[in-house]
Amino acid sequence: MKQFPDNIMGVRLSSNINSDLLDAISVTKADKVFFLFDENTFQYCQPLLNIRSEFPDSFSLILKSGEENKNLDQLRRVWDYFEEKGAGRNSLLVNVGGGMLTDLGGFAACTFKRGMSFINVPTTLLAMVDASVGGKTGINYGGLKNEIGIIRQANDVLIYVPFLESLDQDNFNSGFAEMLKAGLIHDADLWTRLIEYDLDIRDISLLLPLIWRSVQIKHVIVAIDPEEKADRRALNFGHTFAHAFESLSLKLHEHLHHGYAVAYGMVFESALSVIRLGLSPEESDQIKEVVGSIYGTIPFAGNEIEQLINFMRSDKKNDNNRINITMLERIGKYKVNNYVEENMIKKVMEEILKP
Amino acid sequence: MKQFPDNIMGVRLSSNINSDLLDAISVTKADKVFFLFDENTFQYCQPLLNIRSEFPDSFSLILKSGEENKNLDQLRRVWDYFEEKGAGRNSLLVNVGGGMLTDLGGFAACTFKRGMSFINVPTTLLAMVDASVGGKTGINYGGLKNEIGIIRQANDVLIYVPFLESLDQDNFNSGFAEMLKAGLIHDADLWTRLIEYDLDIRDISLLLPLIWRSVQIKHVIVAIDPEEKADRRALNFGHTFAHAFESLSLKLHEHLHHGYAVAYGMVFESALSVIRLGLSPEESDQIKEVVGSIYGTIPFAGNEIEQLINFMRSDKKNDNNRINITMLERIGKYKVNNYVEENMIKKVMEEILKP
Numbered sequence: 001m002k003q004f005p006d007n008i009m010g011v012r013l014s015s016n017i018n019s020d021l022l023d024a025i026s027v028t029k030a031d032k033v034f035f036l037f038d039e040n041t042f043q044y045c046q047p048l049l050n051i052r053s054e055f056p057d058s059f060s061l062i063l064k065s066g067e068e069n070k071n072l073d074q075l076r077r078v079w080d081y082f083e084e085k086g087a088g089r090n091s092l093l094v095n096v097g098g099g100m101l102t103d104l105g106g107f108a109a110c111t112f113k114r115g116m117s118f119i120n121v122p123t124t125l126l127a128m129v130d131a132s133v134g135g136k137t138g139i140n141y142g143g144l145k146n147e148i149g150i151i152r153q154a155n156d157v158l159i160y161v162p163f164l165e166s167l168d169q170d171n172f173n174s175g176f177a178e179m180l181k182a183g184l185i186h187d188a189d190l191w192t193r194l195i196e197y198d199l200d201i202r203d204i205s206l207l208l209p210l211i212w213r214s215v216q217i218k219h220v221i222v223a224i225d226p227e228e229k230a231d232r233r234a235l236n237f238g239h240t241f242a243h244a245f246e247s248l249s250l251k252l253h254e255h256l257h258h259g260y261a262v263a264y265g266m267v268f269e270s271a272l273s274v275i276r277l278g279l280s281p282e283e284s285d286q287i288k289e290v291v292g293s294i295y296g297t298i299p300f301a302g303n304e305i306e307q308l309i310n311f312m313r314s315d316k317k318n319d320n321n322r323i324n325i326t327m328l329e330r331i332g333k334y335k336v337n338n339y340v341e342e343n344m345i346k347k348v349m350e351e352i353l354k355p
Numbered sequence: 356m357k358q359f360p361d362n363i364m365g366v367r368l369s370s371n372i373n374s375d376l377l378d379a380i381s382v383t384k385a386d387k388v389f390f391l392f393d394e395n396t397f398q399y400c401q402p403l404l405n406i407r408s409e410f411p412d413s414f415s416l417i418l419k420s421g422e423e424n425k426n427l428d429q430l431r432r433v434w435d436y437f438e439e440k441g442a443g444r445n446s447l448l449v450n451v452g453g454g455m456l457t458d459l460g461g462f463a464a465c466t467f468k469r470g471m472s473f474i475n476v477p478t479t480l481l482a483m484v485d486a487s488v489g490g491k492t493g494i495n496y497g498g499l500k501n502e503i504g505i506i507r508q509a510n511d512v513l514i515y516v517p518f519l520e521s522l523d524q525d526n527f528n529s530g531f532a533e534m535l536k537a538g539l540i541h542d543a544d545l546w547t548r549l550i551e552y553d554l555d556i557r558d559i560s561l562l563l564p565l566i567w568r569s570v571q572i573k574h575v576i577v578a579i580d581p582e583e584k585a586d587r588r589a590l591n592f593g594h595t596f597a598h599a600f601e602s603l604s605l606k607l608h609e610h611l612h613h614g615y616a617v618a619y620g621m622v623f624e625s626a627l628s629v630i631r632l633g634l635s636p637e638e639s640d641q642i643k644e645v646v647g648s649i650y651g652t653i654p655f656a657g658n659e660i661e662q663l664i665n666f667m668r669s670d671k672k673n674d675n676n677r678i679n680i681t682m683l684e685r686i687g688k689y690k691v692n693n694y695v696e697e698n699m700i701k702k703v704m705e706e707i708l709k710p
Binding site: 148 | 427431434435438441465466467468469470491493496497499501502503504505506
């Protein structure tokens with residue numbers, strides 16, 4: 001595995017969150033500083049920040065937790081709070097939370113008065129390795145994930161791993177899935193190290209270089225193609241199916257962690273890779289086995305296939321009604337823009353979801 | 356006056372709106388084309404477009420007219436329509452309307468699925484010379500103008516002057532004020548030609564080069580300083596007062612066209628320029644006289660001065676409670692960031708608004 005640098009384009013590994021945050025905030029020369037939490041991060045992460053002593057004049061707003069609250073109502077709460085407290089174009093928002101919070105907060109900041117600064121302090125593994133890099137911001141709307149948003153890089157991203165101590169196992173595993181994905185698409189060695197990592201012990205110091213390598217992979221791919229015209233779609237491996245799983249779960253009011261959906265999605269998209277790109281069946285089987293051992297049985301049944309395919313049809317990347325899926329040539333090597341007919345997808349789903 | 360080119364950065368003068376639009380649309384390679392109108396532009400401008408024959412598969416949505424409808428409800432109507440008709444990231448929105456419509460439509464497009472393409476077809480003089488260049492998009496929110504929005508350039512802007520035939524005189528004069536401003540800040544020759552232009556006859560062919568020169572001036576200034584750190588504030592000449600006039604009118608439920616407010620504002624800011632920058636009293640008097648002849652008596656009275664100054668205090672550009680005003684050194688030469696004490700403003704207002 002290659003060496004990892006201390007800092008890549010606006011993302012830094014923090015060993016002292018308070019002094020690093022002080023530094024990051026002072027760089028922005030903000031006239032007012034706002035902190036955004038959700039109920040969980042206010043309870044578990046805010047105590048690690050010395051807000052009262054370091055930023056006595058700052059403002060804090062606490063949103064409801066949960067992906068279902070990444071919506072227009074909560075976005076309006078942030079906008080209204082900015083207005084109430086006299087935020088201006090030179091003010092700064094610090095988002096302390098998971099992907100829901102950094103996505104929503106980022107969007108609120110870059111649309112208020114046509115653009116305030118914002119800093120992300122991701123507190124979940126998923127947000128550290130995924131949401132923290134690449135500048136995607138937004139909210140769910142009209143029953144669809146991330147339907148409204150824009151791409152704008154945060155002024156700074158601080159990754160501080162002690163926040164992970166308070167993370168529950170499901171959320172930990174969820175973030176781990178995006179790390180597995182990073183290995184699968186671009187670094188076979190990272191994949192090998194990840195499947196050797198002991199998720200029961202959860203040694204954070206051993207995980208640190210693997211987190212950084214995952215961030216690096218995302219960074220490199222985003223730098224090649226920030227607007228997602230082609231290569232950035234590599235990051236979507238597993239996600240075409242994942243988004244359908246998440247949309248169906250949302251509709252059924254059943255909670256499904258993003259990373260779990262991605263993990264299940266990678267099983268299907270690996271199976272398609274075997275058919276379309278000649279991924280070896282052994283590698284596809286290994287992926288299926290690793291996913292099964294961490295994420296358990298795929299919680300969807302054959303009679304839901306039609307609904308799932310329906311959701312895939314509205315995917316942002318499609319073209320001429322064929323579904324666009326990122327695939328693997330082998331573990332560690334992605335290929336984007338594989339357009340697949342619906343009946344091939346259906347066949348693979350029937351195969352995997354058979355009783 | 357300098358020669359004017361056919362095309363500057365994404366803005367073109369159209370002599371045949373249907374073929375130019377066809378060309379502009381084909382460049383985007385859009386999979387679906389949406390047209391956005393308001394009630395007025397659907398009635399008066401849409402008949403000039405051969406939408407049914409040229410774009411038989413396109414979709415059209417008609418919004419309510421008026422600045423008071425540049426709000427979140429109408430923004431949601433556009434987002435919902437996109438969702439209903441299956442718009443995707445490769446779809447395109449064509450905004451046919453005044454500044455309200457191009458601002459709102461631009462914001463809807465660039466936030467839907469994190470960014471569709473959009474083309475502006477401004478139909479008012481104000482939108483052609485002002486809103487069409489510079490990429491400001493957004494809506495009013497919480498009682499404040501343009502509170503939510505972002506800066507993103509349109510893929511293309513088509514200026515087609517025959518739309519002006521159906522424009523009423525007040526709206527025509529309103530746009531004309533921004534042209535006068537362009538002359539005052541950056542081109543004395545343009546100013547001279549504008550004050551010679553006969554607004555009763557309204558010969559559009561004579562106006563065309565003056566429109567283009569105004570667009571060019573805005574373009575040049577925006578290119579120097581897209582984020583409005585300094586020079587872009589030149590475009591704010593007349594606007595510090597104008598925003599106060601507009602806010603007071605809004606509060607009193609009296610309608611005031613933006614350009615009228617700007618014209619009145621230029622009278623006051625010229626008078627301040629005499630005191631602070633040595634603008635010649637003759638030039639200041641000429642500005643006052645031209646504004647009076649086109650826009651009539653300034654509809655504010657001495658007993659409203661306190662309220663107006665109150666509104667100026669909340670301007671985004673102020674510093675240490677002094678009010679930031681763009682001024683003229685002479686006609687054709689601006690100077691930004693002139694900070695003025697409130698009692699000087701009060702004195703000038705009392706002088707001009709005396710009975």
